[in-house]
Amino acid sequence: MMKAAGENPPLFLLTLAKPVHTMPSINFPGRVETVNKKELAAAVASACGMTNADATKAIDAMLDTITDTLKSGDDIRLLGFGTFATAHRKAGEGRNPQTGKKIKIAASTQAKFRPGKGLKDALNS
Numbered sequence: 001m002m003k004a005a006g007e008n009p010p011l012f013l014l015t016l017a018k019p020v021h022t023m024p025s026i027n028f029p030g031r032v033e034t035v036n037k038k039e040l041a042a043a044v045a046s047a048c049g050m051t052n053a054d055a056t057k058a059i060d061a062m063l064d065t066i067t068d069t070l071k072s073g074d075d076i077r078l079l080g081f082g083t084f085a086t087a088h089r090k091a092g093e094g095r096n097p098q099t100g101k102k103i104k105i106a107a108s109t110q111a112k113f114r115p116g117k118g119l120k121d122a123l124n125s
Contacts, residue, residue, distance in 0.1 A: 070111055080118030087112050 035043075037059065045055035066084055069076050076084040091107040
């Protein structure tokens with residue numbers, strides 16, 4: 001689908017417009033281990049020059065797209081960042097650690113993420 005001149009691109013594309021390695025360092029005061037969605041939206045808004053509300057919509061759209069794609073059985077490959085995929089776990093048997101009683105574990109589909117070379121290099125440099 002082609003956009004007419006002057007139209008804005010979809011919001012989720014704006015968050016992916018800059019490669020991760022060129023985005024400014026994000027400092028989250030008081031946080032060492034976890035960044036929540038509100039803080040992520042603020043960082044995306046700052047990096048892309050958009051409002052926090054628009055950044056939140058972009059993040060929601062991206063997460064919904066990833067979820068829907070994985071539910072349909074397809075993978076998502078973001079070159080240099082990583083691959084989102086699913087893995088099927090077969091049914092099995094386990095034990096309740098408190099009672100030692102055997103329990104049945106149902107088959108399930110798990111979401112998996114495999115980091116790409118660019119992400120690995122960025123984390124290890």
